[in-house]
Amino acid sequence: MLELITSDALAPRHGFFTRKGGASSGIFAGLNCGTGSSDQADIVAINRARVAEALGLDVAALVSVHQVHSPDVVTVTAAFDQKPRADAMVTATPGLALAVLTADCQPVLYADARAGVIGAAHAGWKGAQGGVLEATVDAMEALGARRGQISAVIGPCISQTAYEVGQEFFESFTNDAPEARRFFVNGNGDRYLFDLPSYGLWRLREAGVGHAEWTRQCTYRDPARFYSYRRTTHAGEADYGRQISVIRL
Numbered sequence: 001m002l003e004l005i006t007s008d009a010l011a012p013r014h015g016f017f018t019r020k021g022g023a024s025s026g027i028f029a030g031l032n033c034g035t036g037s038s039d040q041a042d043i044v045a046i047n048r049a050r051v052a053e054a055l056g057l058d059v060a061a062l063v064s065v066h067q068v069h070s071p072d073v074v075t076v077t078a079a080f081d082q083k084p085r086a087d088a089m090v091t092a093t094p095g096l097a098l099a100v101l102t103a104d105c106q107p108v109l110y111a112d113a114r115a116g117v118i119g120a121a122h123a124g125w126k127g128a129q130g131g132v133l134e135a136t137v138d139a140m141e142a143l144g145a146r147r148g149q150i151s152a153v154i155g156p157c158i159s160q161t162a163y164e165v166g167q168e169f170f171e172s173f174t175n176d177a178p179e180a181r182r183f184f185v186n187g188n189g190d191r192y193l194f195d196l197p198s199y200g201l202w203r204l205r206e207a208g209v210g211h212a213e214w215t216r217q218c219t220y221r222d223p224a225r226f227y228s229y230r231r232t233t234h235a236g237e238a239d240y241g242r243q244i245s246v247i248r249l
Contacts, residue, residue: 002031002054003225009151009211011113013055014247016155016215018225022047027237032227034101034242048244055248057097062246064099065089067122071130073139087132088121090139097248103227104158104219106200107245110136110209112145118247123154128200129173134207147208154204154214155245158230160185160195162220169194219243 002022004015022031023046028039031047045059052059063076065086072086077093089098090110098120100107105124111117119136121127137147165184170192173180183195183202197214204212219226232240 002050004054005155005215005217007153007213007215009153009213010109010111010247012111012118012247012249014109014111014245015051015055016107016109016245017051017054017243018156019227019241019243020225021050023050024241027232027239028241030227030241031244032241033099033244034103037241038239039241051099051244051246052097055097055246057248061095061248062097062099063089063091064101067101069124069126071127071132071135073119073121073132073135075139075143087123087127088119088136088139090117090119090136090143091249092117092143094249097246099244099246101242101244102155102157102219103229103232103240103242106157106196107155107243108133108136108152108200108204109155109245109247110140110150110152111247112140112149112151114149115143115145116249117143117145118249120245120247123200125169125194125196125199128196128203133200133203137204137207137209148210150209151211152204152209154197154200154212156215156217156219156226156243157197158220158228159197159218160193162218162230163194163196164188164191165194166191
């Protein structure tokens, strides 16, 4: 059985899928939907088809981009023949589903249910710092959404207790925005612990969305439910799976 996490704040059908219920095995065991992983392509295709079925879709309607940790947003009116390089999508086209892949970064699903506009963003530290969260709101407004009516939900991602960073990382945030200091606490030695989801919520609320929340699951701390790039790195494994998060009209 697939496991998907939902939020009452998002009226359109959606899900932050965990790794449960997939066909992958070995280090990818579960619902690995990462086409960029070294998992078997036919198995990844089976997993993505299961996701589409769970949301009442044909797999061809499951739209995703080639994610590159950018602030770039694509407006989607039909399924892509070739994935563009971007990290967020918006649409007002019924029947389409926007999907992002993550393995510690923030998956963010957006909806203005009254306007019939949805969005999805992949927001790691680089994308969030670069403005992908706000750019998604802007792109939704261009389709007729009102930012005060938009709900944005951050799904499972790495939490502060597991996200150790160095001085250079700290300075890259706080030199430009001293108020970002609130998202760091001291770690071991000269290290810091960074609160990625709280930073994301701050950026969303500063952008003026009507509602923003985090589902409060840590990808690093729960290996039975989530893939994690950082956990894989610490374990010395060769590769890692990716969760999928989807919203549809």
